[in-house]
Amino acid sequence: KQEVTQIPAALSVPEGENLVLNCSFTDSAIYNLQWFRQDPGKGLTSLLLIQSSQREQTSGRLNASLDKSSGRSTLYIAASQPGDSATYLCAVTTRVNRDDKIIFGKGTRLHILP
Amino acid sequence: ETGVTQTPRHLVMGMTNKKSLKCEQHLGHNAMYWYKQSAKKPLELMFVYSLEERVENNSVPSRFSPECPNSSHLFLHLHTLQPEDSALYLCASSQEWRPGPMETQYFGPGTRLLVL
Numbered sequence: 001k002q003e004v005t006q007i008p009a010a011l012s013v014p015e016g017e018n019l020v021l022n023c024s025f026t027d028s029a030i031y032n033l034q035w036f037r038q039d040p041g042k043g044l045t046s047l048l049l050i051q052s053s054q055r056e057q058t059s060g061r062l063n064a065s066l067d068k069s070s071g072r073s074t075l076y077i078a079a080s081q082p083g084d085s086a087t088y089l090c091a092v093t094t095r096v097n098r099d100d101k102i103i104f105g106k107g108t109r110l111h112i113l114p
Numbered sequence: 115e116t117g118v119t120q121t122p123r124h125l126v127m128g129m130t131n132k133k134s135l136k137c138e139q140h141l142g143h144n145a146m147y148w149y150k151q152s153a154k155k156p157l158e159l160m161f162v163y164s165l166e167e168r169v170e171n172n173s174v175p176s177r178f179s180p181e182c183p184n185s186s187h188l189f190l191h192l193h194t195l196q197p198e199d200s201a202l203y204l205c206a207s208s209q210e211w212r213p214g215p216m217e218t219q220y221f222g223p224g225t226r227l228l229v230l
Contacts (some may be wrong), residue, residue, distance in 0.1 A: 043221035
């Protein structure tokens with residue numbers, strides 16, 4: 001059974017620091033892995049999608065890596081800003097009993113201190 | 115603007131009420147989804163529709179009844195809900211229903227539901 005775990009559950013860092021969010025999954029047979037951002041009371045916004053054949057994706061100050069063999073992904077945020085404060089969710093697309101499913105972690109709640 | 119809208123944004127209902135949540139996508143996508151997000155739990159997929167046909171139903175209680183009259187609109191009809199059904203209900207859409215290697219989903223802002 002595929003399980004997605006995100007550690008830590010919450011993180012506070014001073015503005016300007018670089019930081020890393022972690023995601024792990026139990027079954028390496030995935031199609032892709034996505035990182036989403038969710039602001040309080042709002043829907044999800046897709047940040048980066050890494051296909052299973054890729055090792056990383058970059059968008060601006062964000063860099064996501066994927067190591068399928070170890071079941072891990074990291075989201076690196078450079079030069080953090082207060083506007084980066086949000087919950088970051090990791091999700092893998094995988095096959096479960098002949099169906100494709102997206103399985104989410106519980107998220108990491110990030111707070112950037114001004 | 116995500117291109118996916120949901121109404122109402124907030125809803126309070128009693129256990130004997132009947133209400134409906136509405137989702138509309140303006141992206142020309144063929145697949146639409148309902149998710150439930152409860153406090154301290156991962157996002158849970160409830161239903162998937164592709165070209166107006168239900169293709170997934172993840173063991174959701176019958177008090178939740180989805181309807182997809184066309185590829186742009188999705189409803190979730192609610193009746194005789196329980197307090198534990200209080201949650202954020204998110205709608206999403208994607209180009210196709212199979213989340214293949216290049217697929218991503220676009221989410222609406224959600225409906226915050228409170229069942230008293």
